[in-house]
Amino acid sequence: MSDRTALSWIEIDERALRHNLSALRRLAGPERELMVVVKADAYGHGMLPVARIALDSGAAWLAVFDVAEALALRAAGIAAPILVFGPTPRNLIRSAAEAGIALTIASPHAVDDVAAAAPAALRVHLKLECGTNRQGFLAEEFEHIVRLAGLPGVVVEGAYSHFADIEDTTDHTFAMQQLRSFEERVAQLGRQGVVPARLHTACTAATLLFPETYFDLVRVGIGAYGLWPSKETLVSVKQSGREPVALQPVMTWKTRIAQVKTLPAGVTVGYGRTYKTTRPTLLAVLPVGYANGYDRGLSNRAHALVRGQRAKVVGRVMMNMTTIDVTDVGGAAAGDEVVLLGSQGDERISAETMASWLDTINYEVVARAEPHGPRVVV
Numbered sequence: 435m436s437d438r439t440a441l442s443w444i445e446i447d448e449r450a451l452r453h454n455l456s457a458l459r460r461l462a463g464p465e466r467e468l469m470v471v472v473k474a475d476a477y478g479h480g481m482l483p484v485a486r487i488a489l490d491s492g493a494a495w496l497a498v499f500d501v502a503e504a505l506a507l508r509a510a511g512i513a514a515p516i517l518v519f520g521p522t523p524r525n526l527i528r529s530a531a532e533a534g535i536a537l538t539i540a541s542p543h544a545v546d547d548v549a550a551a552a553p554a555a556l557r558v559h560l561k562l563e564c565g566t567n568r569q570g571f572l573a574e575e576f577e578h579i580v581r582l583a584g585l586p587g588v589v590v591e592g593a594y595s596h597f598a599d600i601e602d603t604t605d606h607t608f609a610m611q612q613l614r615s616f617e618e619r620v621a622q623l624g625r626q627g628v629v630p631a632r633l634h635t636a637c638t639a640a641t642l643l644f645p646e647t648y649f650d651l652v653r654v655g656i657g658a659y660g661l662w663p664s665k666e667t668l669v670s671v672k673q674s675g676r677e678p679v680a681l682q683p684v685m686t687w688k689t690r691i692a693q694v695k696t697l698p699a700g701v702t703v704g705y706g707r708t709y710k711t712t713r714p715t716l717l718a719v720l721p722v723g724y725a726n727g728y729d730r731g732l733s734n735r736a737h738a739l740v741r742g743q744r745a746k747v748v749g750r751v752m753m754n755m756t757t758i759d760v761t762d763v764g765g766a767a768a769g770d771e772v773v774l775l776g777s778q779g780d781e782r783i784s785a786e787t788m789a790s791w792l793d794t795i796n797y798e799v800v801a802r803a804e805p806h807g808p809r810v811v812v
């Protein structure tokens with residue numbers, strides 16, 4: 435799909451993406467592999483274009499959540515190593531294995547599935563439970579890892595863990611406990627005769643903060659897209675006395691004004707009549723709404739950018755339309771480009787600002803933007 439047919443679309447800034455990837459690569463150092471996380475349609479940025487640019491910018495690995503995403507990458511001709519983070523049902527194990535996709539194996543049940551599927555050759559990464567209490571083998575389940583490692587064709591290509599409390603705080607005591615627990619569990623595995631080829635624990639926040647979490651590979655998502663994992667992560671980097679990496683946001687979300695109209699003072703706008711004009715108002719109608727990922731929680735709260743100026747969302751965000759007040763934007767007219775997220779002229783609506791309007795995090799804002807619309811690399 436091109437931006438010529440779509441009424442709203444996402445632009446991704448290739449230069450910014452390459453800049454972020456090379457900054458993260460530099461942090462990780464030449465002796466570690468860079469894994470770029472492209473799950474959730476590359477956090478809303480478009481899985482295929484991001485994957486291609488990432489591999490061209492030095493990523494050794496791609497990571498996705500499920501086998502369907504991994505097979506879509508393969509179908510697009512991407513031959514690079516891919517790791518699936520999520521669970522893989524028994525009926526998909528063989529096709530994943532045949533496509534050379536590495537699977538996360540995180541439970542005794544998943545070992546049963548691999549044994550039953552009996553793929554000719556399968557690359558696995560073990561997920562070890564170290565305190566996030568989500569996915570991963572408990573220490574007392576390691577006999578199942580030994581069973582897995584002994585299955586014909588199974589190659590234990592990696593072992594990893596994921597931090598529970600590294601973005602949400604400037605106190606990293608728990609993260610460091612998890613790191614020690616990971617090291618102990620890897621040692622325990624070694625004593626049981628399983629030695630994974632690579633170890634990894636670092637997400638973006640860990641990559642920005644703690645070289646001791648890197649091991650053989652770093653897994654970066656949010657940072658590649660030019661966003662800080664949190665304010666706390668930025669504060670922590672500054673407190674450590676280091677110069678923060680200059681990350682550049684990659685996503686711009688755009689639409690165009692469909693129609694403008696002048697309303698008198700004292701009339702209401704949209705469903706539920708939640709906004710009443712207090713002056714003669716120039717209203718612009720945008721062809722984007724909650725079905726396009728422009729959250730209904732932005733009603734009477736968000737701003738959009740028109741002609742380099744902020745214009746307030748007035749009234750409720752509708753399924754496919756939103757209304758903004760462009761009275762103070764000189765000359766706003768039908769056809770004008772509108773930035774919903776990103777910058778225009780000297781103004782910017784950051785993912786963090788939109789997240790604050792919605793009481794959420796930048797990750798959710800970008801991941802939910804424009805789920806069906808086109809991604810255009812600029």
Ligand SMILES: *Cc1c(COP(=O)(O)O)cnc(C)c1O
Nearest residue numbers: 471519596637638653654655656
């Ligand atoms: C999503 C994910 C990441 C990436 O995290 P960021 O904070 O976006 O860098 C890394 N590892 C795992 C296991 C993940 O699920």
